[in-house]
Amino acid sequence: MKENMMEENPYRAMGEEIARLEAEGKLPEEFDLETACSDDRFVELLHELEPYGAIRVYVAEQAAENAKAAVREEMRREAMDRQKLPQPTRGNRLLSPEEDYAAMSPEAFRALENRLRNHA
Numbered sequence: 001m002k003e004n005m006m007e008e009n010p011y012r013a014m015g016e017e018i019a020r021l022e023a024e025g026k027l028p029e030e031f032d033l034e035t036a037c038s039d040d041r042f043v044e045l046l047h048e049l050e051p052y053g054a055i056r057v058y059v060a061e062q063a064a065e066n067a068k069a070a071v072r073e074e075m076r077r078e079a080m081d082r083q084k085l086p087q088p089t090r091g092n093r094l095l096s097p098e099e100d101y102a103a104m105s106p107e108a109f110r111a112l113e114n115r116l117r118n119h120a
Contacts, residue, residue: 017051026052028059 021027036042036058045054101109 011046014046014051018055021052021055027055030059030063031055 018027018033022033027033036055039058041061042054042058045057048054049057099112104112
């Protein structure tokens with residue numbers, strides 16, 4: 001009869017093991033059973049590992065994910081702070097960007113060419 005119950009509900013033994021671990025105070029503080037049970041990744045881990053191992057791996061993966069999210073947020077904040085800084089400008093521009101070289105007279109082009117040579 002007990003074997004038949006196990007076949008009907010394969011999660012029963014896992015649930016009993018998790019309840020035992022919780023009663024003994026062996027579950028990590030960061031572990032939230034309700035959240036974990038609604039996460040497909042935790043269910044996958046339960047199929048691959050013993051309940052205690054699955055819990056430990058799940059908590060470690062969640063901590064790593066939270067750390068990555070914190071780093072991404074910090075990098076985003078730093079990038080936004082950098083954008084707030086004044087942008088450097090080139091005060092020593094030799095040519096204005098509006099000059100139309102094709103429309104310049106040959107004399108104006110030679111004068112510009114001479115100025116560029118003198119500054120170089």
